[in-house]
Each structure stands twice: as structure tokens, then as C-alpha cells.
Amino acid sequence: MSGDGDASGASVRRLADWDAEDLRALAAEFGTPLYVDDLARVRQNYARLAGAFPDAEVLFAVKANAGRHVLRTLAAAGAGAECASAGELARALDAGFDPADVHYTAVNPPAEDLDYACRIAAEHPALTVTAGARDTVERLAERGFAGRFCLRVHPGVGAGHSESVSTGKDAKFGVPAADATAVLADAAERGFDVVGLHAHAGSGITNDQIEEHEAVVSTLADVARETDLALEFVDVGGGFGVPYREDEDALDLERVAARTRAALDGVDATLTVEPGRYLVADAGVLLTEVNTVKRVGDTTIAGADAGMTTLVRPAMYGSYHPIRSLVAEERATENVSVVGPVCESTDVLGEDRDLPAPERGDLLAVGNAGAYGVEMASQYNSRPRPAVVALDGDDAEVVRRRETLADVTLAEDTASDPYP
Incomplete structure (x- = not known):
């Protein structure tokens, strides 16, 4: 299920290089919003960077993507780990990094x-x-x-x-x-x-x-x-x-x-x-489904089930992420702004994008989501955080389950439980 464009390990992997049919199949099986991480691409990015710095020690900045699947992949490839918190340090050691290759x-x-x-x-x-x-x-x-x-x-x-x-x-x-x-x-x-x-x-x-x-x-x-x-x-x-x-x-x-x-x-x-980002950004995409379409003047608003609680970088930094419609049929394009379900004007994934005229149920892919995507996801508005699926060749595995409403209140529901 890896994207077609990454077979050579090229230094650029565009959103268009991901196979649309594969992404539609993942969304159908695992639901949306959904983060998808391609471990083969992570390995390719690491190999390219290590090749450019052949005599250097390469430490992965864990904050970019602390998923166990990513950490284990990079540890096996030969990377070390740079950890900015106690939690990241615990994750790195749990994932199998040699302490000699870990910096706090x-x-x-x-x-x-x-x-x-x-x-x-x-x-x-x-x-x-x-x-x-x-x-x-x-x-x-x-x-x-x-x-x-x-x-x-x-x-x-x-x-x-x-x-x-x-x-x-x-x-x-x-x-x-x-x-x-x-x-x-x-x-x-x-x-x-x-x-x-x-x-x-x-x-x-x-x-x-x-x-x-x-x-x-x-x-x-x-x-x-x-x-x-x-x-x-x-x-x-x-x-x-x-x-x-x-x-x-x-x-x-x-x-x-x-x-x-x-x-x-x-x-x-x-x-x-x-x-950090260099190893994982283009190894990940975010899949989201359109649930509301609103046309206002010359602008079309596509409301999606992913927003700033799923991917906060556009709202926090004004960051640009490419957005691609995964509809199978040909449609005329429109000027589209993709927005989320959060009650904030900054809850925008992308503005003024030339996309096929959106309809309810359309699947959209947001590119370069492998770095600082799920890591910065939140429960603001009491929204559960999304699931993560890891691809490795033809295998797809849920490596982080989708949260439920019960997860949103878990810390309050267990507030009186004794600490370990």
C-alpha cells in the first residue's frame, strides 16, 4: 500500500504520489479522521540523510512523531533518539533505543x-x-x-x-x-x-x-x-x-x-x-471526510471531520499543507476552503484551494502530516483524537486506536484512583 512515488527513495514525495485507491481503502476500513504513516518511506528518508552525513551520529527528534511504530523503525535502521521530555525519554527506551544513542x-x-x-x-x-x-x-x-x-x-x-x-x-x-x-x-x-x-x-x-x-x-x-x-x-x-x-x-x-x-x-x-521533520513529514498523510458543503459567493466551504484538534499546524503557525481530493470521478474544480468542526475561525486546514467541487462523503488527503500532526492533536472542544495506521509494504496495522468520548473524560472519571 505504499505510495507509487516513493519506490526510488526520491528526496521529494508529493501528495500526488500516494495511491488514491489505497487511501480510499484505508479510510473505508479504519474510518476518518485517520493518520497514515508509511514506514518504508521513513526508512528511505533516514537512509538518504545518513548517506549525506556518513560520519555523523544521527538522532531522531522524537517530538516530530513519537509513535512506537516510528521509533522502532528508526531504531532498527540505526538512528539514535533526541528526547525533549521525560515522556519522550521513556518512549525511546521502551522502543529499544540503546541508551548510548539517546540524548535528553x-x-x-x-x-x-x-x-x-x-x-x-x-x-x-x-x-x-x-x-x-x-x-x-x-x-x-x-x-x-x-x-x-x-x-x-x-x-x-x-x-x-x-x-x-x-x-x-x-x-x-x-x-x-x-x-x-x-x-x-x-x-x-x-x-x-x-x-x-x-x-x-x-x-x-x-x-x-x-x-x-x-x-x-x-x-x-x-x-x-x-x-x-x-x-x-x-x-x-x-x-x-x-x-x-x-x-x-x-x-x-x-x-x-x-x-x-x-x-x-x-x-x-x-x-x-x-x-525530525525530514524523516517523517512526507511519510504521513491525514485522511478526512467532507460532511458539509456551503457555497458563499465565490468561495466554497468544505466542512470536514478533521480540524485544528486533529492537525493544529495551520491554525498555530499559518502552515501550508497540500490537500488533495480522492474522488474517483472527474469534476469541475472550484475555489475551496477546507475547514473543521471546531468553534474557532482559525479551524482551517487550507484556504483557497483549487479542488474538484466537493460533495458530502468526499475523502480528502492532507499531505506532509507525518511530522507534528498526531503529536500535537488535542481534545479541545472535548473531541476524541484520531486513529493512526502504519503501512509496511502491503501490511496495514492500527498502531493507535481512535479515542472515544469515554477517553475524553477518563482522567476525571479516574481522578480518585490511587497513583501507581
């Missing part, structure tokens, strides 16, 4: 998260813990941490698909570069095993933002040269973008890799990268 890189971690990370680090000394603030270094020391330590640096330069994810210039992330060597020395004096540096430009880096990425890498290289400590690795983050719009080109990954290596010239440390 939380930002301002809550006390319970940090307690958990320190306990796991004590049980698995090969695990690496990253901190991005002097306070976090002190909090680790207060907990008796003496394990592998990486410092996150604030480079002051960012990139990404929107200002909301341009983390490199956000002071929330990392220790100022000018203070980094002092913080590294302090961590070493506290008994930490200082092994690395980390920084991240942002999420969704495009071809015209490679210079910003290179500037971030150069900042890390400068810090690595200034410190007297021997570092095992320099982690330049991920954020490698994918083309969401049909007319966008794929990221020139070879160019990114070459510029990254050039910026690290002379630094005696292993390169680490943390791709």
Missing part, C-alpha cells in the same frame, strides 16, 4: 522530569543529558548527577518555517555563547562528564536559510576551540526542512552537509545531527 535535551525541565532523567542516567550511564541554563546545571548537581553532560549554546542566530520555531535566536534556548566555556568548566568541576556541545537554528530550514544554519555551526565550532575540555561530539541540531508547497524544491541536503563540515573544520569531535 529538555528545555527548562520540570522537577519531576529532571528527577526521572537523573534516575535513568544513573541506571544507564551511557545516556547523555543536555542542559541549556546555569540553573539546570545547578539542579543536576543538587540531584547528584555525575553522568555524560552536553551544554546547549544560544547562538543568537535562527532559521525555520516561522518565527515561532526559530529557536536559534530565542534566548529561551541555551547558554549565551560568550558564557559557554565558563559553564562547561563549572560543569566539569562539579564532576559531570562533559562530552559535547549543542545548538539548533530552528525547525523547517530551507535552501535559502543554509547560511543561518552554518552560522550556528560556526558558533559551536568557536566554543569547541575555546574550551580546554576534550569533547566527544558537537551536536548541530536538525530542523532540516521539507517542501510543503507543490512548487517548492527539496532541501539540498548535500550542500547542507558540506557547509556543516566546513564550519566544523579543525574541531576534533564527532558531528551529531538531530533530524
